[in-house]
Amino acid sequence: xxxxxxxxxxxxxxxxxxPSPGILFRDVTPLLAAPDAFLAxxxxxxxxxxxxxxxxxxxxxxxxxxxxxxxxxxxxxxIVPARKPGKLPRMTESVAYGLEYGKDRLEVHxxxxxxxxxxxxxxxxxxxxxxxRAAIDLAEKLGAEVLGVSVFIELGALGGRSKLGARQAHAVxxx
Amino acid sequence: xxxxxxxxxxxxxxxxxxPSPGILFRDVTPLLAAPDAFLAxxxxxxxxxxxxxxxxxxxxxxxxxxxxxxxxxxxxxxIVPARKPGKLPRMTESVAYGLEYGKDRLEVHxxxxxxxxxxxxxxxxxxxxxxxRAAIDLAEKLGAEVLGVSVFIELGALGGRSKLGARQAHAVxxx
Numbered sequence: 359x360x361x362x363x364x365x366x367x368x369x370x371x372x373x374x375x376x377p378s379p380g381i382l383f384r385d386v387t388p389l390l391a392a393p394d395a396f397l398a399x400x401x402x403x404x405x406x407x408x409x410x411x412x413x414x415x416x417x418x419x420x421x422x423x424x425x426x427x428x429x430x431x432x433x434x435x436x437i438v439p440a441r442k443p444g445k446l447p448r449m450t451e452s453v454a455y456g457l458e459y460g461k462d463r464l465e466v467h468x469x470x471x472x473x474x475x476x477x478x479x480x481x482x483x484x485x486x487x488x489x490x491r492a493a494i495d496l497a498e499k500l501g502a503e504v505l506g507v508s509v510f511i512e513l514g515a516l517g518g519r520s521k522l523g524a525r526q527a528h529a530v531x532x533x
Numbered sequence: 534x535x536x537x538x539x540x541x542x543x544x545x546x547x548x549x550x551x552p553s554p555g556i557l558f559r560d561v562t563p564l565l566a567a568p569d570a571f572l573a574x575x576x577x578x579x580x581x582x583x584x585x586x587x588x589x590x591x592x593x594x595x596x597x598x599x600x601x602x603x604x605x606x607x608x609x610x611x612i613v614p615a616r617k618p619g620k621l622p623r624m625t626e627s628v629a630y631g632l633e634y635g636k637d638r639l640e641v642h643x644x645x646x647x648x649x650x651x652x653x654x655x656x657x658x659x660x661x662x663x664x665x666r667a668a669i670d671l672a673e674k675l676g677a678e679v680l681g682v683s684v685f686i687e688l689g690a691l692g693g694r695s696k697l698g699a700r701q702a703h704a705v706x707x708x
Contacts, residue, residue, distance in 0.1 A: 371622075371623065373622040373623060376622040377619070377622070383622045385622050385623060387613070387614065387621070387642055387645070390611060390612050390613070390614065391589065391611035391612070391613060391645070392611055393605065393606075393609050393610055393611050396605075396611065396612075397606065397609075414566065417599070419595055420594055420595045420598060420614075420616070420620070421598075421614075423595060423596075423598035423599045423602065424592070424598045424601075424602045424612065424614065425602075426599075426602075427598065427599045427600075427601075427602035427603045428602045428603070428606055430568065430571075431568075431572065431603055431606055434568050434572075435568055436565060436566035436567055436568050436571065437565050437566070437571075437599065438562070438565070438566060439562065439565065439595075439596075439599065441595070444552070445595070446562070447546075447548035447551040447552070447558045447560050448546065448548060448560060467562055470562070470566070
């Protein structure tokens, strides 16, 4: 280990009762505003997947776009946006999922992946795993191979990892 | 000019009548999926602003997050997300604006910018200029100095540039 470890904790602000009572929201905007820390986080998110040679990153709307675009650049691959319903203009595949706070649907363009393309799913936080699971199902529906899920923060107590099956889940920070 | 010019037009798909009848939507997902072209686009978006030394990029939800995060990395600065209402967990400033198709509101955290910080606003498309204008107003409300607006595509016929005052507006592609 030659790299200096960044302490990422100071770049996360805990906000109680957001978006609803009893939820402790982990605000990553301080990390996004700090270019050295953000770059270190992105490199740490990319690291275990470099040797697996992903073809594309699948970034989950909306914070997953910020991490996903940076990670796609780091790995020099394309980024596919997984979006909320009605946002993508062409033919889509879609999967419903239950969030920690609500219920929603995720869509990708039907031609987003070629058969057998190797996909890395990226989001800011792994909570209950519902969104990540929906992203996996979407990519696999289109014939892609999901290499794993990379997030900046994993909320371990919510057990989201158990929803991802045997796929590699990687988090930079466990909270 | 030593750089080879990329022809970006093949990386945009025109989708008629989206999101509503009469709107010709410019779909940039093919660009996002092509890492060399996306990187070339991001470098072209950054170019006129390098010498102005921005402190931060303000990326507009949601496609502006994809371009903004890549641009922030290119310029080695932080990225501040300008979000739809209710998404940011802490105290916010907000500005209402009229979109080409609808009406909406843009928010940033109240502490997103220090007084006098130099901000570059980033989005995928400059259309009527309503969103870009709201982003300018938001940044200025917080005491930041807006250096300009950088977009991948400008829809020239919609006249959005006229809403930006004397600020530098830069588009890689005029459609």
